[in-house]
Amino acid sequence: MTTYALSTACNSSRQLGASATGPAPTSAAGRCPRGVAPFAPAPVAAAARRGAARCRPFVRAASSPSPASPSAGGATATATATASAPSAAAATAAAAAEAVRLVGGLSEVVASGRYKGLLLDQFGVLHDGRVPYPGAVEAVTAAAAAGLALLIISNSSRRSAGTLDKLEAMGFPRAAFAGVVTSGELTHRYLAERTAGAAAAGSSATGFAAAHGLPALGRRVMHFNWSSRGPVSLAPYLAASEGGSAADGPGGGLALVIDPREADFLLAHGTEAVSLPGGGLRNTPLWQLKDVLTERAAEAAEEAEENGGVGPPPPVLVVANPDVVTVDGGALVDMPGALAAAYSRAGGRVVLMGKPAPVIYTACAEVLDLPPHELLAVGDSLEHDVAGALGAGIDTLFVAGGIHARDLLAQQQQQGAEGAAAVAAVAAPVAEGGAEEGQGAEQQGVDRAALGRLCARYLKHCTPAPGAAAAAPTFVTRGFVW
Numbered sequence: 173m174t175t176y177a178l179s180t181a182c183n184s185s186r187q188l189g190a191s192a193t194g195p196a197p198t199s200a201a202g203r204c205p206r207g208v209a210p211f212a213p214a215p216v217a218a219a220a221r222r223g224a225a226r227c228r229p230f231v232r233a234a235s236s237p238s239p240a241s242p243s244a245g246g247a248t249a250t251a252t253a254t255a256s257a258p259s260a261a262a263a264t265a266a267a268a269a270e271a272v273r274l275v276g277g278l279s280e281v282v283a284s285g286r287y288k289g290l291l292l293d294q295f296g297v298l299h300d301g302r303v304p305y306p307g308a309v310e311a312v313t314a315a316a317a318a319g320l321a322l323l324i325i326s327n328s329s330r331r332s333a334g335t336l337d338k339l340e341a342m343g344f345p346r347a348a349f350a351g352v353v354t355s356g357e358l359t360h361r362y363l364a365e366r367t368a369g370a371a372a373a374g375s376s377a378t379g380f381a382a383a384h385g386l387p388a389l390g391r392r393v394m395h396f397n398w399s400s401r402g403p404v405s406l407a408p409y410l411a412a413s414e415g416g417s418a419a420d421g422p423g424g425g426l427a428l429v430i431d432p433r434e435a436d437f438l439l440a441h442g443t444e445a446v447s448l449p450g451g452g453l454r455n456t457p458l459w460q461l462k463d464v465l466t467e468r469a470a471e472a473a474e475e476a477e478e479n480g481g482v483g484p485p486p487p488v489l490v491v492a493n494p495d496v497v498t499v500d501g502g503a504l505v506d507m508p509g510a511l512a513a514a515y516s517r518a519g520g521r522v523v524l525m526g527k528p529a530p531v532i533y534t535a536c537a538e539v540l541d542l543p544p545h546e547l548l549a550v551g552d553s554l555e556h557d558v559a560g561a562l563g564a565g566i567d568t569l570f571v572a573g574g575i576h577a578r579d580l581l582a583q584q585q586q587q588g589a590e591g592a593a594a595v596a597a598v599a600a601p602v603a604e605g606g607a608e609e610g611q612g613a614e615q616q617g618v619d620r621a622a623l624g625r626l627c628a629r630y631l632k633h634c635t636p637a638p639g640a641a642a643a644a645p646t647f648v649t650r651g652f653v654w
Contacts, residue, residue, distance in 0.1 A: 266624030268642035274618060277653045278311055281548065281569055282320060288546040289321040289350075291536055291566070293527075294328070294335070296552035296574025297652045301500040304342045305573070307653030314654040316348035321540050324352040325533075325549070327526040327556060329404060329441040329492035329508065332357040353535045355526025356404075356441070359492040362386065362525065363409045363426070363439075384531045386523055387488055390436025392429045394487075396511060398442030399455050404492070406439075406447065415451060430454075432468040438489040438515075440508035458506050462514040465489065469518035486520045494524040495556060497575055504575065509556075527551075528560030550652060552576065554630040558645050562634045570645035571652050572618045579622045581650065617650055 275281055295301055298308045316322055324335055332352040340346045365379035366389040381388055391411075397403045407415065411425030428449040429435050443461065445453040469486045476483030495507040512522045526532045540547070544565040551557020552574020561568045572580040627644045634643035 264642040268644040269624035287548040291549040293551035311654040328354040329356045394435040395447035396440040399444040404441040465515040466518040469520040488521040527556040533564035567646040
Protein backbone atom coordinates (compact mmCIF):
# COMPACT_ATOMS: atom_id res chain seq x y z
CA MET A 173 0.00 0.00 0.00
CA THR A 174 1.34 3.44 -0.88
CA THR A 175 1.93 5.77 2.01
CA TYR A 176 3.18 9.33 2.05
CA ALA A 177 6.28 10.83 3.59
CA LEU A 178 7.84 14.25 3.74
CA SER A 179 10.74 14.39 1.32
CA THR A 180 14.00 15.70 2.77
CA ALA A 181 15.47 16.88 -0.53
CA CYS A 182 16.15 20.56 -0.96
CA ASN A 183 13.25 22.50 -2.50
CA SER A 184 10.94 19.55 -1.94
CA SER A 185 11.13 19.15 1.83
CA ARG A 186 7.96 21.19 2.10
CA GLN A 187 5.93 18.80 -0.03
CA LEU A 188 4.35 15.46 0.73
CA GLY A 189 5.34 12.85 -1.85
CA ALA A 190 4.76 9.14 -2.42
CA SER A 191 6.91 6.75 -0.45
CA ALA A 192 7.03 3.04 0.19
CA THR A 193 8.01 3.54 3.80
CA GLY A 194 5.69 3.02 6.71
CA PRO A 195 4.05 5.81 8.70
CA ALA A 196 6.43 8.24 10.29
CA PRO A 197 6.73 7.94 14.07
CA THR A 198 4.51 10.29 16.01
CA SER A 199 5.89 13.07 18.18
CA ALA A 200 6.95 12.21 21.70
CA ALA A 201 4.68 14.08 24.08
CA GLY A 202 5.87 15.98 27.08
CA ARG A 203 9.05 17.44 25.60
CA CYS A 204 7.94 20.95 26.49
CA PRO A 205 7.33 20.69 30.26
CA ARG A 206 7.64 24.42 30.76
CA GLY A 207 5.47 25.55 27.89
CA VAL A 208 8.30 26.40 25.50
CA ALA A 209 8.63 24.43 22.29
CA PRO A 210 12.09 23.13 21.47
CA PHE A 211 13.33 24.74 18.29
CA ALA A 212 16.19 25.15 15.85
CA PRO A 213 17.93 21.85 15.16
CA ALA A 214 21.69 22.13 14.88
CA PRO A 215 22.63 24.06 11.72
CA VAL A 216 24.67 21.14 10.39
CA ALA A 217 21.74 18.75 10.75
CA ALA A 218 19.35 21.28 9.24
CA ALA A 219 21.62 21.84 6.26
CA ALA A 220 21.95 18.10 5.74
CA ARG A 221 18.17 17.77 5.63
CA ARG A 222 17.87 20.60 3.16
CA GLY A 223 20.62 19.05 1.05
CA ALA A 224 21.86 22.15 -0.75
CA ALA A 225 23.70 25.38 -0.09
CA ARG A 226 20.71 27.52 -1.10
CA CYS A 227 18.69 26.10 1.76
CA ARG A 228 20.73 28.00 4.33
CA PRO A 229 19.36 28.47 7.85
CA PHE A 230 17.15 31.52 8.16
CA VAL A 231 18.91 32.52 11.40
CA ARG A 232 22.04 34.45 10.57
CA ALA A 233 24.67 35.74 12.97
CA ALA A 234 24.95 39.50 13.14
CA SER A 235 28.30 41.04 12.24
CA SER A 236 30.49 41.80 15.24
CA PRO A 237 33.20 44.46 15.37
CA SER A 238 36.76 43.22 15.20
CA PRO A 239 38.63 43.22 18.50
CA ALA A 240 41.02 45.70 16.89
CA SER A 241 38.19 47.99 15.87
CA PRO A 242 38.01 51.39 17.61
CA SER A 243 34.36 50.62 18.38
CA ALA A 244 35.14 47.37 20.15
CA GLY A 245 35.15 49.00 23.57
CA GLY A 246 31.77 50.56 22.94
CA ALA A 247 30.43 47.24 21.80
CA THR A 248 31.66 45.63 24.98
CA ALA A 249 29.99 48.29 27.06
CA THR A 250 26.76 47.86 25.16
CA ALA A 251 26.89 44.09 25.61
CA THR A 252 27.44 44.54 29.34
CA ALA A 253 24.51 46.91 29.60
CA THR A 254 22.33 44.56 27.60
CA ALA A 255 23.30 41.62 29.78
CA SER A 256 22.29 43.49 32.90
CA ALA A 257 18.82 44.25 31.55
CA PRO A 258 17.45 40.71 31.96
CA SER A 259 18.80 40.61 35.50
CA ALA A 260 16.98 43.82 36.35
CA ALA A 261 13.79 42.53 34.74
CA ALA A 262 14.08 39.27 36.66
CA ALA A 263 14.54 41.15 39.93
CA THR A 264 11.48 43.27 39.21
CA ALA A 265 9.42 40.19 38.36
CA ALA A 266 10.61 38.49 41.54
CA ALA A 267 9.44 41.49 43.56
CA ALA A 268 6.07 41.37 41.82
CA ALA A 269 5.76 37.65 42.56
CA GLU A 270 6.46 38.31 46.23
CA ALA A 271 3.56 40.75 46.27
CA VAL A 272 1.08 38.30 44.76
CA ARG A 273 -1.62 37.16 47.14
CA LEU A 274 -1.63 33.41 47.79
CA VAL A 275 -5.13 32.08 48.45
CA GLY A 276 -6.44 28.72 49.58
CA GLY A 277 -9.50 28.78 47.38
CA LEU A 278 -11.88 30.75 45.17
CA SER A 279 -14.12 31.81 48.06
CA GLU A 280 -11.36 34.08 49.41
CA VAL A 281 -11.20 35.90 46.09
CA VAL A 282 -14.90 36.43 45.42
CA ALA A 283 -15.91 37.27 49.00
CA SER A 284 -15.53 40.99 48.25
CA GLY A 285 -18.34 40.85 45.70
CA ARG A 286 -16.20 42.63 43.12
CA TYR A 287 -16.38 39.87 40.54
CA LYS A 288 -19.61 38.96 38.76
CA GLY A 289 -18.25 36.45 36.24
CA LEU A 290 -15.53 33.82 35.96
CA LEU A 291 -13.65 32.88 32.78
CA LEU A 292 -12.68 29.28 33.49
CA ASP A 293 -9.96 27.39 31.69
CA GLN A 294 -10.52 23.62 31.42
CA PHE A 295 -7.35 21.55 31.18
CA GLY A 296 -5.10 22.01 34.21
CA VAL A 297 -7.83 23.83 36.15
CA LEU A 298 -11.06 21.81 36.14
CA HIS A 299 -9.66 18.49 34.96
CA ASP A 300 -6.63 16.76 33.49
CA GLY A 301 -8.37 15.82 30.25
CA ARG A 302 -9.77 12.64 31.76
CA VAL A 303 -10.91 13.16 35.35
CA PRO A 304 -11.75 16.26 37.42
CA TYR A 305 -9.26 17.56 39.95
CA PRO A 306 -10.13 17.18 43.65
CA GLY A 307 -12.50 19.93 44.73
CA ALA A 308 -13.10 21.31 41.22
CA VAL A 309 -16.68 20.06 40.87
CA GLU A 310 -17.53 21.43 44.29
CA ALA A 311 -15.93 24.77 43.45
CA VAL A 312 -17.99 25.11 40.27
CA THR A 313 -21.17 24.23 42.16
CA ALA A 314 -20.44 26.71 44.95
CA ALA A 315 -19.48 29.51 42.57
CA ALA A 316 -22.72 29.13 40.62
CA ALA A 317 -24.72 29.03 43.86
CA ALA A 318 -23.02 32.27 44.88
CA GLY A 319 -24.47 33.94 41.77
CA LEU A 320 -21.34 34.07 39.65
CA ALA A 321 -21.68 33.65 35.87
CA LEU A 322 -19.30 30.87 34.80
CA LEU A 323 -18.02 30.81 31.25
CA ILE A 324 -15.63 28.21 29.89
CA ILE A 325 -12.81 29.82 27.87
CA SER A 326 -10.70 27.12 26.30
CA ASN A 327 -7.85 26.80 23.84
CA SER A 328 -9.42 23.69 22.37
CA SER A 329 -9.26 23.13 18.63
CA ARG A 330 -12.75 21.55 18.86
CA ARG A 331 -15.99 23.45 18.55
CA SER A 332 -17.86 24.52 21.67
CA ALA A 333 -20.87 22.22 21.38
CA GLY A 334 -19.32 19.09 22.90
CA THR A 335 -17.55 20.80 25.80
CA LEU A 336 -20.45 20.82 28.25
CA ASP A 337 -21.25 17.20 27.40
CA LYS A 338 -17.72 16.21 28.40
CA LEU A 339 -17.82 18.27 31.60
CA GLU A 340 -21.19 16.84 32.57
CA ALA A 341 -19.87 13.31 32.04
CA MET A 342 -17.06 14.14 34.50
CA GLY A 343 -19.58 15.21 37.14
CA PHE A 344 -19.72 18.98 36.63
CA PRO A 345 -23.27 20.42 36.79
CA ARG A 346 -24.20 21.53 33.29
CA ALA A 347 -26.57 24.22 34.55
CA ALA A 348 -23.71 25.94 36.38
CA PHE A 349 -22.21 27.24 33.15
CA ALA A 350 -23.42 30.25 31.20
CA GLY A 351 -21.74 28.99 28.05
CA VAL A 352 -18.53 27.96 26.33
CA VAL A 353 -16.11 29.82 24.05
CA THR A 354 -13.37 27.72 22.46
CA SER A 355 -10.65 28.74 20.06
CA GLY A 356 -11.92 25.97 17.80
CA GLU A 357 -15.34 27.61 17.64
CA LEU A 358 -13.80 30.93 16.66
CA THR A 359 -11.72 29.15 14.02
CA HIS A 360 -14.95 27.67 12.66
CA ARG A 361 -16.47 31.13 12.36
CA TYR A 362 -13.33 32.42 10.66
CA LEU A 363 -13.42 29.63 8.08
CA ALA A 364 -17.18 29.65 7.61
CA GLU A 365 -17.35 33.40 6.98
CA ARG A 366 -14.24 33.70 4.87
CA THR A 367 -14.54 35.34 1.48
CA ALA A 368 -12.18 33.49 -0.78
CA GLY A 369 -12.91 35.70 -3.77
CA ALA A 370 -12.06 38.85 -1.83
CA ALA A 371 -8.89 37.26 -0.48
CA ALA A 372 -7.74 36.16 -3.91
CA ALA A 373 -8.32 39.64 -5.27
CA GLY A 374 -6.27 41.16 -2.49
CA SER A 375 -9.16 43.17 -1.05
CA SER A 376 -9.83 43.63 2.64
CA ALA A 377 -11.41 40.98 4.81
CA THR A 378 -15.13 41.02 5.54
CA GLY A 379 -17.47 39.63 8.20
CA PHE A 380 -15.83 37.91 11.17
CA ALA A 381 -12.32 38.61 9.91
CA ALA A 382 -12.90 42.33 9.47
CA ALA A 383 -14.62 42.63 12.84
CA HIS A 384 -11.56 41.26 14.60
CA GLY A 385 -8.83 42.70 12.40
CA LEU A 386 -7.90 39.31 10.92
CA PRO A 387 -6.47 38.82 7.44
CA ALA A 388 -8.68 37.55 4.64
CA LEU A 389 -8.11 33.92 3.74
CA GLY A 390 -7.66 32.42 0.30
CA ARG A 391 -8.87 29.08 -1.01
CA ARG A 392 -5.91 26.67 -0.92
CA VAL A 393 -4.99 25.43 2.55
CA MET A 394 -2.40 23.08 4.03
CA HIS A 395 -3.94 21.51 7.14
CA PHE A 396 -2.04 20.22 10.20
CA ASN A 397 -4.31 17.82 12.03
CA TRP A 398 -4.69 15.34 14.85
CA SER A 399 -4.44 11.60 14.32
CA SER A 400 -4.45 9.58 17.55
CA ARG A 401 -6.44 12.29 19.36
CA GLY A 402 -9.12 12.30 16.66
CA PRO A 403 -8.82 14.36 13.45
CA VAL A 404 -10.76 17.56 12.84
CA SER A 405 -12.76 17.41 9.61
CA LEU A 406 -12.69 20.30 7.16
CA ALA A 407 -15.61 18.87 5.17
CA PRO A 408 -17.98 21.78 5.98
CA TYR A 409 -15.49 24.21 4.42
CA LEU A 410 -14.16 22.14 1.50
CA ALA A 411 -15.49 22.56 -2.03
CA ALA A 412 -17.79 19.84 -3.33
CA SER A 413 -15.11 18.79 -5.79
CA GLU A 414 -12.82 18.22 -2.79
CA GLY A 415 -15.32 16.00 -1.01
CA GLY A 416 -16.81 18.81 1.06
CA SER A 417 -20.16 20.54 1.23
CA ALA A 418 -19.24 24.07 0.11
CA ALA A 419 -19.60 25.46 -3.38
CA ASP A 420 -16.90 25.10 -6.01
CA GLY A 421 -15.23 28.01 -7.76
CA PRO A 422 -12.89 30.87 -6.83
CA GLY A 423 -15.26 32.25 -4.21
CA GLY A 424 -16.34 28.87 -2.87
CA GLY A 425 -15.01 26.14 -0.63
CA LEU A 426 -11.45 25.34 0.35
CA ALA A 427 -9.05 23.06 -1.51
CA LEU A 428 -6.48 21.00 0.42
CA VAL A 429 -2.84 21.07 -0.68
CA ILE A 430 0.19 19.28 0.70
CA ASP A 431 2.85 21.75 -0.40
CA PRO A 432 3.04 24.99 1.62
CA ARG A 433 4.34 26.80 -1.48
CA GLU A 434 0.94 26.18 -3.08
CA ALA A 435 -1.07 27.22 -0.01
CA ASP A 436 -2.85 30.56 0.35
CA PHE A 437 -2.86 29.94 4.09
CA LEU A 438 -1.89 27.28 6.64
CA LEU A 439 -4.21 25.89 9.31
CA ALA A 440 -3.20 24.07 12.51
CA HIS A 441 -5.78 22.06 14.43
CA GLY A 442 -3.27 19.44 15.60
CA THR A 443 0.37 18.41 15.69
CA GLU A 444 0.31 14.79 14.55
CA ALA A 445 -0.55 14.66 10.85
CA VAL A 446 -1.23 16.46 7.56
CA SER A 447 -4.67 16.20 5.93
CA LEU A 448 -4.45 14.77 2.40
CA PRO A 449 -6.48 15.89 -0.63
CA GLY A 450 -9.21 13.38 -1.29
CA GLY A 451 -9.32 12.23 2.35
CA GLY A 452 -7.04 10.59 4.84
CA LEU A 453 -4.08 11.68 6.92
CA ARG A 454 -0.33 11.42 6.77
CA ASN A 455 1.09 10.88 10.27
CA THR A 456 4.08 13.21 10.61
CA PRO A 457 6.30 13.90 13.63
CA LEU A 458 6.22 17.33 15.19
CA TRP A 459 9.84 18.16 14.35
CA GLN A 460 9.13 17.54 10.67
CA LEU A 461 6.04 19.73 10.69
CA LYS A 462 8.18 22.47 12.24
CA ASP A 463 10.75 22.02 9.50
CA VAL A 464 8.06 22.38 6.84
CA LEU A 465 6.97 25.69 8.39
CA THR A 466 10.38 27.17 9.13
CA GLU A 467 11.72 26.30 5.68
CA ARG A 468 8.69 27.92 4.03
CA ALA A 469 9.30 31.11 6.01
CA ALA A 470 13.02 30.96 5.18
CA GLU A 471 12.24 30.51 1.50
CA ALA A 472 10.04 33.62 1.49
CA ALA A 473 12.79 35.61 3.23
CA GLU A 474 15.37 34.42 0.69
CA GLU A 475 13.14 35.35 -2.24
CA ALA A 476 12.66 38.83 -0.81
CA GLU A 477 16.39 39.19 -0.19
CA GLU A 478 17.19 38.18 -3.75
CA ASN A 479 14.71 40.78 -5.05
CA GLY A 480 15.97 43.74 -3.11
CA GLY A 481 13.75 43.24 -0.09
CA VAL A 482 10.56 42.88 -2.12
CA GLY A 483 8.61 39.67 -2.27
CA PRO A 484 5.40 38.00 -1.18
CA PRO A 485 5.24 37.16 2.53
CA PRO A 486 4.89 33.54 3.62
CA PRO A 487 1.31 32.33 4.01
CA VAL A 488 -0.41 33.10 7.30
CA LEU A 489 -0.71 30.25 9.81
CA VAL A 490 -4.12 30.13 11.53
CA VAL A 491 -3.77 28.35 14.89
CA ALA A 492 -6.94 26.77 16.24
CA ASN A 493 -5.28 25.97 19.59
CA PRO A 494 -2.52 28.37 20.67
CA ASP A 495 -1.42 26.23 23.64
CA VAL A 496 2.11 24.87 23.39
CA VAL A 497 1.38 21.91 25.67
CA THR A 498 -1.59 20.67 27.67
CA VAL A 499 -2.13 18.16 30.44
CA ASP A 500 -3.51 14.77 29.48
CA GLY A 501 -3.74 12.39 32.40
CA GLY A 502 -0.21 12.05 33.70
CA ALA A 503 1.53 13.55 30.66
CA LEU A 504 2.07 16.79 28.80
CA VAL A 505 1.05 16.69 25.14
CA ASP A 506 2.33 18.90 22.31
CA MET A 507 -0.27 21.37 21.03
CA PRO A 508 -0.48 23.53 17.85
CA GLY A 509 1.03 26.48 19.68
CA ALA A 510 4.37 24.69 19.30
CA LEU A 511 4.00 25.03 15.52
CA ALA A 512 3.04 28.68 15.90
CA ALA A 513 6.13 29.40 18.00
CA ALA A 514 8.45 27.81 15.44
CA TYR A 515 6.84 29.56 12.47
CA SER A 516 6.78 32.94 14.17
CA ARG A 517 10.45 32.73 15.13
CA ALA A 518 11.22 31.92 11.50
CA GLY A 519 9.47 35.09 10.35
CA GLY A 520 6.08 33.57 9.48
CA ARG A 521 2.80 35.33 10.09
CA VAL A 522 0.64 33.73 12.81
CA VAL A 523 -3.02 34.27 13.71
CA LEU A 524 -3.94 32.90 17.15
CA MET A 525 -7.64 32.11 17.56
CA GLY A 526 -7.50 31.72 21.34
CA LYS A 527 -5.69 32.86 24.45
CA PRO A 528 -3.72 35.11 24.71
CA ALA A 529 -5.14 36.82 21.58
CA PRO A 530 -7.84 39.49 22.09
CA VAL A 531 -10.35 37.78 19.78
CA ILE A 532 -11.38 35.18 22.36
CA TYR A 533 -11.80 37.74 25.15
CA THR A 534 -14.00 39.87 22.91
CA ALA A 535 -16.16 36.80 22.30
CA CYS A 536 -16.41 36.13 26.04
CA ALA A 537 -17.45 39.70 26.76
CA GLU A 538 -20.22 39.37 24.18
CA VAL A 539 -21.56 36.25 25.91
CA LEU A 540 -21.48 37.53 29.50
CA ASP A 541 -22.12 41.23 28.82
CA LEU A 542 -19.88 42.21 31.74
CA PRO A 543 -17.08 44.81 31.84
CA PRO A 544 -13.50 43.57 32.33
CA HIS A 545 -13.21 44.84 35.92
CA GLU A 546 -16.08 42.54 36.97
CA LEU A 547 -14.44 39.44 35.49
CA LEU A 548 -11.89 37.05 36.97
CA ALA A 549 -9.95 34.74 34.66
CA VAL A 550 -8.89 31.39 36.14
CA GLY A 551 -6.13 29.47 34.37
CA ASP A 552 -2.91 27.48 34.71
CA SER A 553 -0.82 28.97 31.88
CA LEU A 554 1.09 32.19 32.46
CA GLU A 555 1.79 32.52 28.75
CA HIS A 556 -1.85 32.13 27.69
CA ASP A 557 -4.37 32.48 30.54
CA VAL A 558 -2.60 35.16 32.57
CA ALA A 559 -1.00 37.10 29.71
CA GLY A 560 -4.23 37.13 27.72
CA ALA A 561 -6.33 38.31 30.66
CA LEU A 562 -3.81 41.03 31.53
CA GLY A 563 -4.02 42.27 27.96
CA ALA A 564 -7.81 42.41 28.24
CA GLY A 565 -7.71 44.27 31.58
CA ILE A 566 -9.05 41.28 33.55
CA ASP A 567 -7.83 40.13 36.98
CA THR A 568 -6.46 36.59 37.23
CA LEU A 569 -6.45 33.61 39.58
CA PHE A 570 -3.46 31.54 38.56
CA VAL A 571 -3.60 27.81 39.33
CA ALA A 572 -0.06 26.64 40.08
CA GLY A 573 -0.99 22.95 39.87
CA GLY A 574 -1.39 22.84 36.08
CA ILE A 575 1.28 22.87 33.38
CA HIS A 576 3.72 24.78 35.63
CA ALA A 577 3.33 22.36 38.55
CA ARG A 578 6.78 20.86 38.10
CA ASP A 579 8.35 24.27 38.67
CA LEU A 580 6.01 25.72 41.28
CA LEU A 581 4.74 23.03 43.61
CA ALA A 582 7.43 22.38 46.20
CA GLN A 583 5.70 19.32 47.61
CA GLN A 584 5.55 17.74 44.18
CA GLN A 585 9.27 18.36 43.66
CA GLN A 586 10.11 16.77 47.00
CA GLN A 587 8.04 13.72 46.20
CA GLY A 588 9.58 13.43 42.74
CA ALA A 589 6.10 12.75 41.34
CA GLU A 590 4.92 13.89 37.94
CA GLY A 591 1.66 14.49 36.12
CA ALA A 592 -1.89 14.77 37.31
CA ALA A 593 -1.49 12.36 40.23
CA ALA A 594 1.04 14.68 41.84
CA VAL A 595 -1.14 17.72 41.17
CA ALA A 596 -4.03 15.94 42.82
CA ALA A 597 -1.85 15.04 45.80
CA VAL A 598 -0.97 18.65 46.55
CA ALA A 599 -4.45 19.96 45.71
CA ALA A 600 -6.30 17.49 47.94
CA PRO A 601 -5.42 19.13 51.28
CA VAL A 602 -6.72 22.45 50.00
CA ALA A 603 -9.90 20.81 48.75
CA GLU A 604 -10.53 19.23 52.13
CA GLY A 605 -9.92 22.14 54.43
CA GLY A 606 -8.43 25.07 52.61
CA ALA A 607 -5.39 27.05 53.67
CA GLU A 608 -5.40 29.36 56.62
CA GLU A 609 -5.56 33.01 55.74
CA GLY A 610 -2.10 34.52 55.49
CA GLN A 611 -0.42 31.15 55.18
CA GLY A 612 2.98 31.47 53.50
CA ALA A 613 3.66 30.46 49.93
CA GLU A 614 6.16 27.82 51.00
CA GLN A 615 3.64 26.30 53.44
CA GLN A 616 1.05 26.21 50.68
CA GLY A 617 3.57 24.52 48.40
CA VAL A 618 4.04 27.35 45.87
CA ASP A 619 7.61 28.44 45.15
CA ARG A 620 7.55 32.23 44.89
CA ALA A 621 11.10 32.43 43.56
CA ALA A 622 10.18 30.08 40.70
CA LEU A 623 7.01 32.07 40.12
CA GLY A 624 9.08 35.24 39.74
CA ARG A 625 11.33 33.57 37.17
CA LEU A 626 8.34 32.30 35.19
CA CYS A 627 6.64 35.70 35.25
CA ALA A 628 9.84 37.31 33.94
CA ARG A 629 9.87 34.75 31.14
CA TYR A 630 6.24 34.65 30.06
CA LEU A 631 4.83 38.05 31.08
CA LYS A 632 7.73 40.32 30.09
CA HIS A 633 5.69 41.97 27.33
CA CYS A 634 2.60 42.52 29.50
CA THR A 635 1.65 45.81 31.10
CA PRO A 636 1.67 45.54 34.93
CA ALA A 637 -1.46 46.31 36.92
CA PRO A 638 -1.58 49.83 38.40
CA GLY A 639 0.90 50.04 41.26
CA ALA A 640 2.60 46.73 40.44
CA ALA A 641 6.34 46.52 39.82
CA ALA A 642 5.93 43.99 37.01
CA ALA A 643 3.24 41.89 35.38
CA ALA A 644 2.07 39.02 37.58
CA PRO A 645 -1.15 37.15 38.42
CA THR A 646 -3.55 38.93 40.75
CA PHE A 647 -4.00 35.83 42.89
CA VAL A 648 -2.30 32.43 43.03
CA THR A 649 -3.65 29.13 44.34
CA ARG A 650 -2.44 25.55 44.18
CA GLY A 651 -5.66 24.07 42.82
CA PHE A 652 -9.11 25.23 41.77
CA VAL A 653 -11.14 24.69 44.93
CA TRP A 654 -13.76 26.70 46.74
